[in-house]
Amino acid sequence: MFLRLTTALALVAAPALAQEVNLYSYRQPELLAPLTDAFTEQTGIKVNVAFLDKGMVERLKAEGRRSPADLIFTVDISRLAAAVEAGVTQPVQSDVLTANVPAQYHDPDGQWWGLTTRARIVYASKDRVEPGEVTTYEDLADPKWQGRICTRSGTHDYTIGLVAAMLAHHGEDYTKTWLEGVKSNLARKPQGNDRAQVKAIWAGECDISLGNTYYMGQMLEDPEQTEWANSVNVLFPTFEDGGTHVNISGVAMTAAAPNKDNALKMMEFLVSPEAQKVYAKANYEYPIAPGSEADPLVQGWGSFEADDVNLMEIAGYRAQALKLVETVDFDG
Structure with missing residues (x-):
């Protein structure tokens, strides 16, 4: 289910369900659809996406512990750093994330993790x-x-x-x-x-x-x-x-995260070889997981x-x- 900001308000009142995960995203839902569909197919966990044009940090601060958001998706290191500084994220430690995300592309304390460059x-x-x-x-x-x-x-x-x-x-x-x-x-x-x-x-x-x-x-x-x-x-x-x-697109778990276990599963899925290939192809970006390759079209532009x-x-x-x-x- 993909919800634009105007309809995503219903998420605020929704109780946490065992088999769902809620995202706030600066990326358009259609860009995430190949990933969210694959994640749901693999895990059975429903993904709800609220697309925000701006004001993600302000929204999370206003919602506080009642926020329905489990994960935030954004681009640019400044936006990820701003979320951490505002206290609306929480640290995530995972052997899967550590193995698949090079050190320069994640926060040392695990507050955010890069997905593509x-x-x-x-x-x-x-x-x-x-x-x-x-x-x-x-x-x-x-x-x-x-x-x-x-x-x-x-x-x-x-x-x-x-x-x-x-x-x-x-x-x-x-x-x-x-x-x-x-x-x-x-x-x-x-x-x-x-x-x-x-x-x-x-x-x-x-x-x-x-x-x-x-x-x-x-x-x-x-x-x-x-x-x-x-x-x-x-x-x-x-x-x-x-x-x-280079800059990155990245993901962070919110401080409130009502579906924390499902959120972690999605974060780990996003850095898997399968998801990295899908994400990189859908957005013409460079995957970051070791052994993953950019789409052939992107490779054709040259190496760096x-x-x-x-x-x-x-x-x-x-x-x-x-x-x-x-x-x-x-x-x-």
């Missing part, structure tokens, strides 16, 4: 940019890109994540100068989502943009956007002293080495990253 890459015009022209994130501040870069808002979580990673690698002074350089290279004021940047490249408004890998898969399956996708190459820049910036800076360290720089974005008036 996505790389923050460069989309580059096939006609106007050679594949070897973009090799590092630092290079995006080079004057050779003046008037050639498109990007979404500097205050968006994805942009803040990259800036926070730059802080982790280079410190504040360098990152501020880098941000100023990238801003001076923009072809237009930051706007739109990642796919809108690819459309702008296709339209000739700019030559390169930042984006998440999975958007390429989403564009290729949309007849109206396939031409945009086919106009660009996927490039995997790195930090000069590191790898390619993920940056090894711990995601919790990056999360710790996010407030500083936002301050720098505002200081240089990146969106102005």
Whole structure:
């Protein structure tokens, strides 16, 4: 059963049942359907999904111990860290989770666990940019890109994540100068989502943009956007002293969790080889369990080495990253 937020209020009054698990999700229910269907088929446990556009932490805090939610699904390390800081999650220890989730992709105390990764890459015009022209994130501040870069808002979580990673690698002074350089290279004021940047490249408004890998898969399956996708190459820049910036989708057990045993079963299922394959294919992301592989389409975009800076360290720089974005008036 999939419930949007407007109808999910019924969950609040529902008693805990032995064979169900309730999710609050920032991911659309249709993206989770292949997973939840497979879990129910394997275990007989019914999955109820309440999709929230925003305000997950605030909702959980308001519901307190009466919350019907067992698990939260979200993307971006900042949202997972915010949930932990708000006290709405609880630690989970499991040999299955530990074996299948690399250390850099879960909270040291078990408060959240990663499920898939996505790389923050460069989309580059096939006609106007050679594949070897973009090799590092630092290079995006080079004057050779003046008037050639498109990007979404500097205050968006994805942009803040990259800036926070730059802080982790280079410190504040360098990152501020880098941000100023990238801003001076923009072809237009930051706007739109990642796919809108690819459309702008296709339209000739700019030559390169930042984006998440999975958007390429989403564009290729949309007849109206396939031409945009086919106009660009996927490039995997790195930090000069590191790898390619990645972020995660993840899961955490709520502090209230009325169906705790079922919630743990679902968490362990989500990192199983079967579920990792289904999840990665459905969302064009990279599975994290050892021995699991990305969908062939995703593999076709090329390989990369993920940056090894711990995601919790990056999360710790996010407030500083936002301050720098505002200081240089990146969106102005």
